[in-house]
Amino acid sequence: AQSVTQPDIHITVSEGASLELRCNYSYGATPYLFWYVQSPGQGLQLLLKYFSGDTLVQGIKGFEAEFKRSQSSFNLRKPSVHWSDAAEYFCAVGATGFQKLVFGTGTRLLVSP
Amino acid sequence: DAGVIQSPRHEVTEMGQEVTLRCKPISGHDYLFWYRQTMMRGLELLIYFNNNVPIDDSGMPEDRFSAKMPNASFSTLKIQPSEPRDSAVYFCASSSTSGSWNEQFFGPGTRLTVL
Numbered sequence: 001a002q003s004v005t006q007p008d009i010h011i012t013v014s015e016g017a018s019l020e021l022r023c024n025y026s027y028g029a030t031p032y033l034f035w036y037v038q039s040p041g042q043g044l045q046l047l048l049k050y051f052s053g054d055t056l057v058q059g060i061k062g063f064e065a066e067f068k069r070s071q072s073s074f075n076l077r078k079p080s081v082h083w084s085d086a087a088e089y090f091c092a093v094g095a096t097g098f099q100k101l102v103f104g105t106g107t108r109l110l111v112s113p
Numbered sequence: 114d115a116g117v118i119q120s121p122r123h124e125v126t127e128m129g130q131e132v133t134l135r136c137k138p139i140s141g142h143d144y145l146f147w148y149r150q151t152m153m154r155g156l157e158l159l160i161y162f163n164n165n166v167p168i169d170d171s172g173m174p175e176d177r178f179s180a181k182m183p184n185a186s187f188s189t190l191k192i193q194p195s196e197p198r199d200s201a202v203y204f205c206a207s208s209s210t211s212g213s214w215n216e217q218f219f220g221p222g223t224r225l226t227v228l
Contacts, residue, residue, distance in 0.1 A: 032215050034215075034216065036219075042221065042222075043117075043204060043219040043220055043221045043222050044204070044206075044219040045219070046216060046218075049216060090156065094215035095215075098215070099144045099161070099163070099208050099210065099215050099217075100146075100158070100161060100169070100215075101215060101217055103155075103156050103158075105155045105156075106155060106156070
């Protein structure tokens with residue numbers, strides 16, 4: 001069965017600084033990997049996704065993520081954080097043939113002035 | 114497309130009352146998911162449907178919860194009787210097997226408060 005670990009519950013970053021949110025997954029085959037963002041009071045919005053091909057994927061709002069099979073990781077990055085990026089970020093893993101996704105517990109990003 | 118539509122957006126009710134949450138998935142999507150989000154437990158999958166048939170309801174917390182999908186464009190999640198611990202945000206999401214890689218599209222959620 002798949003599982004996802006987001007080791008950081010909260011992260012605080014200064015506006016303009018770089019960001020990296022960690023995600024580790026457990027799955028025997030090549031996973032489908034996703035990052036979703038949830039702004040306060042809103043639903044989840046897809047930032048980016050990976051299934052195959054280039055291991056560095058670009059998403060919306062200037063985010064990118066890198067799939068590292070050897071480390072079972074799919075970390076989310078952004079070179080310069082904006083105050084509007086303050087939100088909760090969820091990593092999720094899916095499997096071929098199954099529509100169900102397994103979500104991590106989320107990382108809450110706080111952006112300081 | 115309008116996206117996944119949920120109603121109501123907010124619901125306040127008293128303990129013991131019946132609550133019905135509604136969801137309209139994206140047209141053409143054949144999977145529908147119900148999630149619950151709380152501070153304590155995070156995002157939990159309650160149940161999901163494929164072609165209107167429940168596939169996995171192992172996340173439904175107890176018999177007070179029930180979900181139906183009478184047709185491809187409508188689903189309900191019912192709580193009867195409601196309890197204060199049911200207070201949470203309930204999300205509906207849909208996806209398509211002919212679409213992109215299990216991607217789920219989420220509705221805006223229903224914030225339920227049980228007094």
